[in-house]
Amino acid sequence: MIAPAGPDHRADFRAATFGDVLRSEWTKLRSVRSTFWALTVTVVLGIGLGAAISAATAHSYAKLSVSGKLSWDPTGVSTSGLAIASLAIAVLGVLCISSEYSSGMISTSLIAVPKRGRVLAAKSLVFAVVTFVVGEVTSFAAFFVGQALISGHAPHAALGDPGVARAVVGAGLVLTALAVLSVAAGTLLRHPAAAIAAMIAVLFVLPGIAQALPDSWRNPVTEFWPTQAGSQLTNVYHSAHTLQPWPGFGVMCLFVAIVYAIAWTLLDRRDA
Amino acid sequence: MIEAHGLVKRYGSTMAVNDLSFSIRPGMVTGFLGPNGAGKTTTMRMILGLDAPTQGSVTVGGRSYRDLPAPMREVGALLDAKALHGGRRARDHLLCLARSNGIPRSRVDEVLRIVGLEDVARRRAKGLSLGMGQRLGIASALLGDPAVLIFDEPVNGLDPDGIHWVRTLLRAQAAEGRTVLVSSHLMSEMALTADHLLVIGKGRLIADTSVDEFTRSSSQQSVHVRSPQAAELAARCREAGATVRAGSTSRAAAAPAAGPDAGTGPDVIEITGMDSAEVGKLAAAHGIVLFELIPVKASLEEAFMELTRDSVEYQAAGVPR
Numbered sequence: 296m297i298a299p300a301g302p303d304h305r306a307d308f309r310a311a312t313f314g315d316v317l318r319s320e321w322t323k324l325r326s327v328r329s330t331f332w333a334l335t336v337t338v339v340l341g342i343g344l345g346a347a348i349s350a351a352t353a354h355s356y357a358k359l360s361v362s363g364k365l366s367w368d369p370t371g372v373s374t375s376g377l378a379i380a381s382l383a384i385a386v387l388g389v390l391c392i393s394s395e396y397s398s399g400m401i402s403t404s405l406i407a408v409p410k411r412g413r414v415l416a417a418k419s420l421v422f423a424v425v426t427f428v429v430g431e432v433t434s435f436a437a438f439f440v441g442q443a444l445i446s447g448h449a450p451h452a453a454l455g456d457p458g459v460a461r462a463v464v465g466a467g468l469v470l471t472a473l474a475v476l477s478v479a480a481g482t483l484l485r486h487p488a489a490a491i492a493a494m495i496a497v498l499f500v501l502p503g504i505a506q507a508l509p510d511s512w513r514n515p516v517t518e519f520w521p522t523q524a525g526s527q528l529t530n531v532y533h534s535a536h537t538l539q540p541w542p543g544f545g546v547m548c549l550f551v552a553i554v555y556a557i558a559w560t561l562l563d564r565r566d567a
Numbered sequence: 568m569i570e571a572h573g574l575v576k577r578y579g580s581t582m583a584v585n586d587l588s589f590s591i592r593p594g595m596v597t598g599f600l601g602p603n604g605a606g607k608t609t610t611m612r613m614i615l616g617l618d619a620p621t622q623g624s625v626t627v628g629g630r631s632y633r634d635l636p637a638p639m640r641e642v643g644a645l646l647d648a649k650a651l652h653g654g655r656r657a658r659d660h661l662l663c664l665a666r667s668n669g670i671p672r673s674r675v676d677e678v679l680r681i682v683g684l685e686d687v688a689r690r691r692a693k694g695l696s697l698g699m700g701q702r703l704g705i706a707s708a709l710l711g712d713p714a715v716l717i718f719d720e721p722v723n724g725l726d727p728d729g730i731h732w733v734r735t736l737l738r739a740q741a742a743e744g745r746t747v748l749v750s751s752h753l754m755s756e757m758a759l760t761a762d763h764l765l766v767i768g769k770g771r772l773i774a775d776t777s778v779d780e781f782t783r784s785s786s787q788q789s790v791h792v793r794s795p796q797a798a799e800l801a802a803r804c805r806e807a808g809a810t811v812r813a814g815s816t817s818r819a820a821a822a823p824a825a826g827p828d829a830g831t832g833p834d835v836i837e838i839t840g841m842d843s844a845e846v847g848k849l850a851a852a853h854g855i856v857l858f859e860l861i862p863v864k865a866s867l868e869e870a871f872m873e874l875t876r877d878s879v880e881y882q883a884a885g886v887p888r
Contacts, residue, residue, distance in 0.1 A: 310636035311668045319667035326659035327652060399650030402617055403707065406644050407667045409616045409633040566618040 316408050316417040324391060324421055333387035334425070337380045337470075338433050344376030345437035349444045356449035368532035369452040370459050373441020374434050374466040378526065381473050384426055385494040388477025391422055393487040405567045415562055419478045419555070426474035430467030438463045458531040461540060465528030468544065472525060473498075476551045482558040498522055521550035568593060568746055569614060569715065573623035576609050576770075583609045585770040587623070591748050591763075593714070596741045598761030598778070599750035602875050606770040607750040608646065611719050614748075615644055627715055639668040639711030646719045648704030653693030657684060657703050660692055664707050678706040697724045705736070715746040722756060734760045754871040758782075768875040789839045790846050793859035797834045800846075800855050807849060809840035837863075 324330050349372050356367065392415075395401040408414050438454075445451040452459045477494055484490040502523055505516035514536040517523050525547030527533065528540045538546060569591040576584040584606040591597045601607050612618040614625050616632035627635065627642055635641050651660050661675045679685050682702040687695060695703060701721065708716060718737070722730045737760055741747045751757050757764060757778070764781050766774040774781060791814060794800050801811040814835030838846055843862040850857050 308637065308640055309669060311638070315669040316667050319663050322659065322663045322666050323652075323655075326656065326663065327654045329654070394652060398652055399647055400652050401650075402612075402646055403650050403664065404667075405617055406615050406642075406646075407639055407664050409635065409638055564619075566612075 311408070313413055313417065316413045317421060319408070320414075320417040320421040323418075324425065329390060330387060330425075333383045334429050336383040337429055338436075340380035340383065341374075341377045341433035342437045342440055344379055345373050346376070346440045346444055348375050349373045349441035353445040353448035366532050366534060367450060368530055369442065369445050369450060370438065370456075370462045371530040371532065373438050373445065373452075374463060374529055376437055377430070377434060377466045377470060377529070380433065381470055381498065382495070384430075384470055384474050385477040385498060386491055388422055388426075388474045389481040389490040389494060390487055392418060392478055392481040393485055393490050396485040397487055401567055411562050411567075412559055415478070415482055415559055419475050422478055423471050423474050427467060427471040430470035431464065434463050434466035434470075437466075452531065456531075458540075462529050462531050465540065465544065469525045469528055469547065472544070472547050472551050473522070476554060479551070479555040479558040482562050483554065519546055521547045568629070569625065569627050569717075569748060570629075571610070571614070571623065571625040574610065574613060574620050574625055575622035576606070576613060576618060577621045582770050584613070584620075587767065587770070587772050589765055589772065589775055591746055591765070593746040594741060594744050595762035596737050596747045596749060596760055597763045597765060598757035599748055599765050599767070600754060600757050600871065601750075601752065601767040601773075603752050605752075605767045605875070607752075607767065608719055609770075610767075611644070611646060611717055611748075611750065614717060615642070615646070637668055637711070639664065639670065639713065641711070641713050642715045642717060643708030643711060643713040644717040645704040645708045645721060646717075648700045651692050651703075654691055656689050656691055657695065657699075658688040660703065661707055661710060665710050668711055670710055674710060674712075678709045681709060682706040698726060698729045701725055701729065701733075705733070713745070716740055716748070718747075718749045720750055720752070722751070722753075730756070766871065766875070773875065788842065789837050789863045790841060790843045791835070791837055791859065791861040791863050792846060792850075792857060793835045794850070794855060794857050795834055796855045797836050799853070800850055801836050801838075803849055803853055803855075804838050804841060804846065807841065807845075809838050811836050811838050813837070834858075 349369075352372055353369075356364070359367070392401075395404055404414055405411060438452075442451045442453070454460050454463065476497075477490075480493050481487070481490045484493060502516070502520055505513050505520065508516070518536050518538055524538050524543040527537050527543030530537075530540070533539070537543065569589075571587055571589050574584055574587040575582070587606075587610060599607050599610070609618060613620050614627065614632065624631065626632075632638065632642070655663070658675060658679065661678065662672065664670075665672065665675050676685070676688075679688050682705055684699060684702055684706065687699060692700070692703065701724065705718075705721065708718065716737075721733050721737075725733065734756075737747055737749055741762070749757075749760065751760075761778055763777050764774060765772065766781075792800065793814070804811050813833075814837045841849075843860055847857070847860055849855075850860075
C-alpha cells in the first residue's frame with residue numbers, strides 16, 4: 296500500500312475475518328510481559344510443587360493406614376501441583392480481557408472489531424490453545440518427575456497403566472477449561488481485582504468452605520462443584536461421592552459454557 | 568459521510584445526547600464543538616458502535632458501524648490516546664490492530680513513519696511522552712487508510728509544534744476527499760482547523776454551519792470608548808441611532824489593543840451600530856475628549872460562549888416544575 300493513498304485507491308480492501316482477529320489476539324498475548332511470567336510460574340509451580348508433594352507423600356507412604364494405601368494415587372499426586380499453578384492461568388486469563396477494560400484498550404479493540412463476539416471468541420481460543428500446550432507439557436513433565444521421585448519409596452504409576460494416560464492428559468484439559476472460564480469471568484466482571492477474587496473463590500474458597508459443612512451438604516458440593524467435578528479427570532483413584540472422570544469434566548465444561556454464554560451476551564449488549 | 572438521525576443517549580435521568588441529527592460530508596474538516604460534558608465523546612462513541620443509542624440511529628457510509636465488513640479500512644478513530652496497554656511496545660500495539668483487520672505489517676511501519684515515531688517504535692507505550700502517545704493514537708487511526716476519520720480532542724496536551732502538525736494532517740486528509748470529524752472544546756482551535764462546525768451544548772445541536780458563516784452571523788462589531796464625558800457621548804450616539812451600554816470588563820479584556828489599564832467604570836461605554844470612525848467624528852464634532860477608542864470584533868470564542876450560554880439557559884428554563 297502506498298501512502299498517502301486517497302480513499303478511492305485502496306487496493307487490497309477486503310473484509311476482516313475471524314482469522315484476522317485470531318492473529319490479532321495472538322499478537323496481543325505474546326506482546327505483553329505478564330504472559331511470559333504467568334506461564335513460567337505455571338510451569339515452575341506445576342512441576343516443582345508436584346515434585347515436592349510426590350517426594351513428601353512417597354516418603355510417608357509406609358506410615359499410611361490400610362485405607363490410605365488403598366487410595367494411594369501416584370498419578371494424581373505427581374500432577375497435584377497443577378491445581379495450585381492453575382491460579383497463575385486464572386490470573387492471566389482474567390487479565391487478558393479485564394486489563395483492556397482498566398486501560399481503556401477495550402474501546403480501541405472494539406472499534407477495530409465491532410463484532411464483539413469475535414473478540415471474545417478469538418481471545419478465549421488463543422488463550423485456551425496456549426494453556427493447553429503449556430498445561431500438557433507441565434502435566435507430563437510433572438508426571439515423569441513425580442514418578443521418578445516416588446519409585447523406590449512407594450508404588451508408582453506408568454503411562455500404560457489403566458487410566459493413567461487419561462489422568463495426565465486430563466490435568467492439561469482441566470487447566471484449559473479453567474483458562475476459558477477465567478477469560479469469561481474477566482469479560483463478565485471487567486474489573487481485574489473483582490474477577491481474580493471471583494476465580495479464587497470458585498477455585499479454592501468455596502470448595503474449602505464445603506469441607507467444613509456436614510456430610511449431607513459436603514458430598515453434593517464435592518461431587519458437583521465445577522472445579523471439583525472437573526478434577527476427577529486428573530485422578531486415577533476415585534473416592535466416594537465423586538463423579539466418574541469424563542462426566543465430572545463434563546459438569547465443569549457445562550459450567551464454563553454457561554458463564555461464557557452470559558459473558559458473551561453482556562459483552563454484546565453493554566456499552567463498552 | 569456520517570449521518571445521524573434523532574440520536575438520543577440517556578444515562579438514568581441525564582440526557583447526554585438529546586435528539587441530535589446531522590450529516591458530516593467528505594472533503595472538509597468538520598469541527599465538533601461544545602463545552603466539556605456537552606456530549607461530544609458520547610456522540611462519537613455512538614458513531615463507533617461502542618455505546619448504543621437510547622433512540623435514533625447513526626450510520627457511516629450508509630451502514631451502522633457494527634455492520635462494516637472491514638471497519639478500520641473505512642473508519643479511523645482516535646478517542647483516547649491513553650487507551651492502550653502500557654506494557655506493549657508501540658509497534659506491537661499497532662500490529663495488534665493491523666492484524667485484526669488484515670492490514671499488512673508493512674503498513675504499520677509506514678504509519679509509524681508518517682507520524683514520526685520510527686525511532687521509538689520499540690519503546691513500551693507507557694514510556695512515551697504525551698505528544699508521542701497522541702501521535703501513536705493518530706497512527707492507529709491512519710492504519711487502514713480510511714475514508715472517514717474521527718478524532719476526539721486530538722490536540723489535547725500537545726505542544727504548539729504538535730498542534731500545528733495535527734492541524735496540517737487533518738486538513739491534508741480532508742483535502743484528499745476524506746470525511747474528517749474532529750471534536751474540541753476550544754473554539755480558537757476549530758477556527759484554524761475546521762471548515763464546517765457542529766456546535767452542541769447540553770447534548771443538543773445548537774449550530775450546523777460553516778465556520779465563516781458562524782463568525783459572521785454571531786460576531787458583533789462594537790466600539791469600546793473611554794472618555795471623561797462618557798455620558799454626553801452616549802447621548803449623542805443614541806441620537807445617531809446607535810445602541811450604548813456601560814462598558815464591560817469582558818469586552819475590554821477581549822479587545823487585543825486594550826491594555827491592562829483599559830478602564831471599566833462610569834467613564835467606559837460600549838457602542839454598537841456605529842464603527843470607530845463614526846464615533847470618533849461624532850466626538851470631535853461635539854468637542855468630546857476620548858482616552859480610548861477601540862473597535863471590538865467578537866471573537867469566534869465569544870460567539871461560541873454566547874451560543875452555549877444560551878443553550879444552558881434554555882435547558883434551565885425547560886425544566887418542568
